[in-house]
Amino acid sequence: MLLNSIDWPAYIKVMEQLLDVPLDESRRQELEVQLTRMGKMAGPLMDFPLPERQEVAGIYKL
């Protein structure tokens, strides 16, 4: 993944609309810091190959 090239301000503006969370510029800047940090963690995880049939670990019981 090319996370360094992600346009986080654009992503934040779309998510702001999608989740209906109005923000000011200082909060957008802090969000960019947080999402950039998360993106750095997510990159290697997304690149890690899992078996094709690997299921989620989530618990759901009836």
Added chain:
Amino acid sequence: MNALSIRDIQQGLAIGEFSAQDLAQLTLAKIEQVNPDINAFTEITASRLVQEAAAIDQLRTRGETLPPLAGVPYAVKNLFDIEGVTTLAGAELFSTNPPAPTDAFAIKKLNAAGAMLSGALNMDAYAYGFTTENSHYGATRNPHDLTRIAGGSSGGSAAVVAAGMVNFSLGTDTNGSIRVPASLCGILGLKPTFGRLSRSGSQPFVASLDHIGPLARSVDDLTQVYDALQGRDADDHFQSARGFEPVADKLEHSSHLRCAVLGGFFETWCDIDAKNAVARVAQMLEALEQITLPEAELARSAAFLLSAAEGGNHYLPALREQAERFELNSRERLLAGAMSPAAWYTKAQRFRAWFRDNTLPLFEKFDLLIAPATPCSATLIGQQTMRINGIDLPVKASMGMLTQPISFLGLPVVTVPLMTASGNPIGVQLIAPPWREDICLRAAHRLEIQGMLAGKITR
């Protein structure tokens, strides 16, 4: 008086050396004396403590058999529901909510065992943090050094025990929130197997990862409280169908434990104090081999992303409508989690299953794994970064980096306290296979009887 062990209290009540009401009054006096320096409590339930003590003394007067934790003072992280008290979860956001109508399941269990509740304890807001530097309720200070953090998110739970205000406490651990403060405050903490203990009646943070557990100053105390907390709760859908598996009578088992030290990620991201503590424990437990967990760093990342997404989604409605009431340390972290792509979350959940399947075979060869609980001992209150492995890491996010992969697996862990050369405590994780809390506790007991562990009252 709170230097007494649970067994001391059992004996003292049995022979009439003191009453439960004596213990309650001494507890309140100690809290009044010590808490202003520590800032561990957000609510002191004095009248409840006195009433519960009177009920125990009535049992004594009638000559009835006392329950196992009779007269033992304790307190709980303020995300557990206490009847008649507003559940804060460390957040101003919840401070205007009505009082809880009933106790959390765990408090009901402790009440049935005769323990006496003294109050609710400070924590990181929403349990999202490792320092208990709460901007609304204040920082909880480390009883070993008031200029240092207590750790978090169960910082009040660790500090109140280390300072001798109560005998034990309850905390919760999503990514390390029992083990980190236990490490930094120099006491023991037990994070049981994921799904072992009911979480009903506690404010959730990350349902996929949340655990509850006890903190105490001795292995025997920790074990007795753990035994009292066990029990099926039909209302907790995340609880596994395990029977009552008491450990108190198993601590003395002398069977050999095959122990190994976790290297790689766990050796890289800690300082010399943590390495020395691990080496001392390894020597005592005859752990000759060092092994690595497969992809431990990815596990830490996956736990981080999973926590951010679930925690963020949990608070999204409030982030929309009451953003001004949020703790600034975590508001945008929560919102970033709420905005994170579903692909990250789903991959983290799939990786979790892979990580489990590739880690559990290690227990065919070993009974117990040993790792540092925190990268270093307690940092200063307000300190933003800590230098580990030549890199400045953010304290708030990184103090739990060595606990995160283990709770992501859900394995049972006891954190044991050792003293560093500088005089600050640090914890070592004793990690066992699923459902084998007895192994962690037995190993901790062996270290304790060798005199290796800290865990003494510091105030």
